[in-house]
Amino acid sequence: MWTYLIASPYNKMSLYHLTSLSLSVIPRENNGALPLNSSNMSPSAPVSCKTDNTSHMWTRAVFLISVCVVVYGQSNTSSVLFAFQSLYDSTGGWGGNDVCNFFGVSCIPSQNGRIITAVRLQYNNLTNGIPSNWPSAVLQMRSLNLSGNALSSLPPNMNSLNSLQSLDVSGNLLDRVPIMTSCPLLLFSAGNNKISGDVQDILGRLPSTIQSVSLKGNQLKGTVPSLDGLPSLLSLDVSFNAISYIYADLSTSKLSSLNVQYNAISTLPLFPSTLSALIISGNNLALSTSIFLGNVPPQLMQLEASSCGLKGDVSVLPQLLYLRKLDLSLNRVVGQIPSLVSTANLTFLNISNNGITGDLSGISQNNRLQYLDGNNNVLTGTLDPLYNCVNLKYIDLSSNSIGGIIPEFLGNFKSLGYVDLGRNSISGSFPDFIVNLPSLFYLDLMFNVITGGLPEEWGSHLVYLSLAFNQITGTIPEGIYSLGPQLRALILQGNFLTGPITPTITSLTGLTTLYAGGNLLIGSIPSMPSSIQSIVLNLNQFSGDFPASLCQLPQLSFLDISHNAIHSTLPDCLGQMSSLSVLQAAQNQLYGQLPASLSNLSALIDLDLSNNNLEGHISALSDLSQLRILDLSDNYLSGSIDVFASLQNIVSLSMSYNNFSGDIPV
Known part of the structure; x- marks a missing residue:
């Protein structure tokens, strides 16, 4: 049985114009494969994977001929040369002397050698289409x-492709689906x-064998059919399309998962008793919650119906005993937290943005x-009922009317x-704990x-910390500055914090946001x-x-130090702050002239020095072409106001109580 056919062109030419090949038959010795190099080929340019586009194509030709002969011992070169010609690893092309070691190719042993079972070339910058001529070597491929x-x-x-069971072509530019009724497909993904x-x-x-279909994120319309022609279908995802209807009776199907979220569906079908996951968010059902939930199978494990126009009281609905995930967010649901969530299996509950009391x-x-998300409702009471929810990973109960203290059991x-x-x-x-x-x-x-001071010692995992607009007193503890490089946001404004911000704040090397306005902080502003x-x-x-030191912050875009007692000139280095879009320094004791370098702040849109x-x-302001808001009032500035004529994007200008002269520019 032949093992490899080595093709050697006399000139490097594009495969698209290749009309002839010189083929040498090399017998297999000791079950080994002869390396591909110029010494065992007829005179030609050496094979290369890294030189130019032509050599890429030549490498692919060798690969495809090898595939054909390794598996079947025959050379159907016309179909082989052009199949997959545009599908290759963009980092270097197919190459080597063992097909089953080529990038993205998987094989299994068989009586006649090895069979290619899978080709995986996802995220490889492949373009154009797949040619029609399939090489016989891949006809037994099971996964593509x-x-x-x-x-x-x-x-x-x-x-x-009469052995193909799994086909994933999602995330491409396909505009149609070919007929595949004879393929033994089990999974088809074209989202x-x-x-x-x-x-x-x-x-x-x-084909009727299909079990899982994903067509999400396309431009499909019409009606989801009865599915009688797909008796094995278990999972269907047609989310993010423009589908208007679902066939009225799906009860005879075997569906266990149906995802139709974000379409234009306004009515519900009869669902099969096998359904365990229903995702219907982002449609316009405009149903009462009692009608909607009364129509879903009682054995559901996952129900997502966010932003569906659901309305009405959910307080007395029957339990869905197997439910693990429930999302009724962004509707007009009222009443108390429904009794259906008392199921012991529930792990995810989102009832946010409703009117639940x-x-x-x-x-x-x-x-x-x-997971518990009940934000933006009218919830009252305390957090004490959460005592048994010891496995909580996520709690969002913001924008409600919950009172009491933060209970110590949360520390467990x-x-x-x-x-x-x-x-x-x-x-x-x-709550220190x-x-x-x-x-x-x-x-x-x-x-x-929340009152009182902050603890001295803090954990080391916080990425976001906001304690704004409470009644917290005392100094900012040094322990906060030891939170480490993962802390991105420190938001403390609107409290009664005293003392300085110490220089150790520079140890927060990942900090992007510092809000500490509206306190009683003193001292100089540190680096x-x-x-x-x-x-x-x-x-x-x-x-x-x-x-x-603020001039040395390359990413600083928003700076508000207004309403303090800073007593100095504006530094000449101000023009180095190339990312600055907002500078607010009103109500200080700044004196002297505006530095000429101010004209370098090309990104500035809001300047308040009042x-x-x-x-x-x-005159330094004349080059600030992006400026939209400018307040220079209550200073001793002088000169002609003609400079304002060059600020074409200004929407708010205040220059009162200065010594300007000249006509107001039109």
Whole structure:
């Protein structure tokens, strides 16, 4: 049996124009493969994988001829040369002397050698389409993954792949689906393409063996059909299309998962008793919750119906005993937390952005609950009903009317990573225990009534910390500055914090946002981490010079140090802050002239220097073409106001109480 056919062209030519090949037959010796090199080929240019586009194509020709002969011992060169000619690894092409070691190729042993069972070339920058001539070497392929490329079409004779069970072409540029009714396909994924037409026609092109279909993110219309022609179908995803209807009776299908979210569906079908997952968010059902939930199978394990126009009371609905995930967010649901969530299997509950009232007692026994989102409702009571929810990882109950203190039992929730209790009426001292939770990375307690000081020691995992607009007193503890490089946002404004911000803040090397305005902080403004992008320190008692160290922050885009007691000139280095878009320094004691370097702030859109003691001309502002808001009022600035004529994007200008002269520019 032949092992390899080595093709050697006399000139490097494009495969698209190749008309003849010189073929040498080399017998297999000791079950080994002869290396591909110029010494065992007829005189020609040496084979290369890395030189130019032509050598890429030549390498692919060798690969495909090898495939044909390794598996079957024959050379159907005309079909081999052109099949997959545009499908190759963009980092270097197919090459080597063992087909089964080629990039993306998997094989298994067989009586006649080895059989190619899978080709996986996902995310390889593949373009154009797949040629129609399939080499016999791949006819027994079971899995083909070409997802995440830029392919424009599939060949019309996909039916010839009589062993293909899994086909993934998602994330390409396909606009149609070929007929594949003779393929033994079990899985077909063509999501996120440009496939248009009637969804019933597309599904009619698939074989009766199909079990899982994904057509999400295309341009499909029409009606999801009865599915009688797809008796084995278990999972159907046609989300993010423009489908209008679902066939009225799907009860005879075997569907276990149906995803039709974000279409234009307004009515519900009869669902099969086998259905365990229904995802129907983003449609316009406009049904009462009682009718909607009364129509879903009682054995559902996953129900997602966010933003569906659901309305009405959910308080007395029957239980869905097997439910693990429930999402009713962004509707007009009212009443208390429904009794259906008392199921012991529930792990995910999202009832946010509704009008749900009452306390949290409806979920007091859900000890498997991991995700709880009830933000932006009218919930009252305390957090005490969460006592048994020891597996919680995510809590968002912000924008409600929940009161009481933060209970100490939350300190035992070792998996808790995300906590947002902002915009409630929570009182008491800051819960020291919560900052030592080993998994906590997000903590938001803003707009509550928390009093007292902050703990000295803090955990090391926080990425986001917001304690804004409470009644916290004392100094900023040094322990906060030891939170490490993962802390991105520190939001402390609107409290009664005193003392300085110490220079150790530079140890927060990943900090991008610092909001500490509206406190009683004193001292000079220290150097900041080079990662900082937004600084708000207004309404404090900072003094000293305008910190020249701020000029060394390459990413700083927003700076508000207004309403302090900073007493200095504006530094000449101000023009180095090339990313700055907002500078607010009003209500300080700044004096002297505007530095000429101010004209370098090409990204500046908002400048407020009002209520200072600045003097001199303002010619440096004439180059700030992006400026939209400018407030120079209550200073001693002078000169002609003609400079304002060059500021074409200004929408708000205040220059009162200065010494300007000239006519107001039109």
